[in-house]
Amino acid sequence: MPVFAVIGHRARTDGHWSLNDMPGGAGRMDVLCRVVNTSFFLSHDLRRDVVCYLVLRGEPGPEKTIRFQGDRLRHLNPDERSAGSLIKKALELEAGPEFRESTKGVSVRVGGLVRLLGEHSFALLDEQGEDIRVAERLPDAFLLSDHLNLDEEELALVGDLPCFSVGPRSLHADHTITVLLNELDRRGP
Amino acid sequence: MPVFAVIGHRARTDGHWSLNDMPGGAGRMDVLCRVVNTSFFLSHDLRRDVVCYLVLRGEPGPEKTIRFQGDRLRHLNPDERSAGSLIKKALELEAGPEFRESTKGVSVRVGGLVRLLGEHSFALLDEQGEDIRVAERLPDAFLLSDHLNLDEEELALVGDLPCFSVGPRSLHADHTITVLLNELDRRGP
Numbered sequence: 277m278p279v280f281a282v283i284g285h286r287a288r289t290d291g292h293w294s295l296n297d298m299p300g301g302a303g304r305m306d307v308l309c310r311v312v313n314t315s316f317f318l319s320h321d322l323r324r325d326v327v328c329y330l331v332l333r334g335e336p337g338p339e340k341t342i343r344f345q346g347d348r349l350r351h352l353n354p355d356e357r358s359a360g361s362l363i364k365k366a367l368e369l370e371a372g373p374e375f376r377e378s379t380k381g382v383s384v385r386v387g388g389l390v391r392l393l394g395e396h397s398f399a400l401l402d403e404q405g406e407d408i409r410v411a412e413r414l415p416d417a418f419l420l421s422d423h424l425n426l427d428e429e430e431l432a433l434v435g436d437l438p439c440f441s442v443g444p445r446s447l448h449a450d451h452t453i454t455v456l457l458n459e460l461d462r463r464g465p
Numbered sequence: 466m467p468v469f470a471v472i473g474h475r476a477r478t479d480g481h482w483s484l485n486d487m488p489g490g491a492g493r494m495d496v497l498c499r500v501v502n503t504s505f506f507l508s509h510d511l512r513r514d515v516v517c518y519l520v521l522r523g524e525p526g527p528e529k530t531i532r533f534q535g536d537r538l539r540h541l542n543p544d545e546r547s548a549g550s551l552i553k554k555a556l557e558l559e560a561g562p563e564f565r566e567s568t569k570g571v572s573v574r575v576g577g578l579v580r581l582l583g584e585h586s587f588a589l590l591d592e593q594g595e596d597i598r599v600a601e602r603l604p605d606a607f608l609l610s611d612h613l614n615l616d617e618e619e620l621a622l623v624g625d626l627p628c629f630s631v632g633p634r635s636l637h638a639d640h641t642i643t644v645l646l647n648e649l650d651r652r653g654p
Binding site: 447 | 484485487488495496499502503506507508509510542543544545546547612631632633634635636637640643644647650651653
């Protein structure tokens with residue numbers, strides 16, 4: 277069960293943004309939409325064993341976490357607006373401390389990275405890490421950042437996590453997940 | 466210089482479609498937008514050595530080919546609407562038999578696969594091909610299909626091309642390109 281979590285540093289925590297302006301007014305929500313796409317889509321199929329968390333740290337706060345569960349997902353199409361629409365619906369739901377489902381397979385709660393780190397044994401995906409192709413064993417859960425680097429507060433939280441790299445070039449979060457899933461596919465269940 | 470060409474079987478050949486409905490009215494133009502994203506984007510950089518062709522075979526015709534050249538590209542952002550907007554501008558330009566530039570690094574001509582096959586030594590990316598990780602040498606130019614399989618006419622044209630696979634699962638065209646570029650990155654220039 278691969279688990280991905282991506283930090284959206286400026287991603288809005290309410291639904292007051294337009295699907296036509298996800299890179300701007302929504303705080304680079306387009307990055308998170310592409311992460312959702314690449315976490316789940318196979319050709320004519322979905323990766324039912326994947327769970328993907330989006331940690332939204334932008335305005336107006338407080339932080340929220342949206343969870344996409346492959347085994348329950350419906351209504352997700354590959355285009356950015358489709359994922360964006362499901363994120364928007366999640367953010368329009370009143371969120372509490374426990375996950376509440378907004379659409380099938382998509383749920384939301386208040387809270388961010390601190391709590392999530394206590395729930396999964398994450399590894400960090402970063403250019404400085406061990407190459408995933410040579411690593412003897414790969415973990416089940418991976419943490420990534422959006423277009424911004426981890427800030428000091430986040431680095432203090434994740435500084436001790438194991439660290440893996442997908443190759444010699446620095447890639448976008450969604451492309452990193454694609455390469456990682458290819459390695460996991462090749463290793464088999 | 467990696468070259469990618471993707472066939473958009475239903476992608477409209479004029480500009481009469483909305484950036485808000487690329488999967489529907491534009492004939493799955495969203496697939497081609499994601500191919501453009503993954504062909505060029507590195508973290509905070511573009512792959513300047515890549516060329517990406519979109520072969521548009523939808524209504525109203527005739528077929529057109531749009532060329533994105535990494536070494537000249539400007540104005541491309543990672544979100545789907547950004548690539549869509551550049552495609553739309555290219556389709557709004559009157560196209561002739563030779564490439565005409567619509568925006569910096571993006572150009573368009575009338576014509577499709579037959580002509581392109583005469584200009585590059587393409588290999589096909591397909592699940593049945595030789596694994597890119599074990600192939601002794603990889604070609605410079607790769608041909609992919611969008612969400613639809615190649616039709617009989619296309620198969621007759623490409624039947625003799627060498628064929629490569631990126632792994633055990635069948636992936637979307639954009640994800641396939643990401644995995645392939647990772648292999649090329651690892652092999653070096």
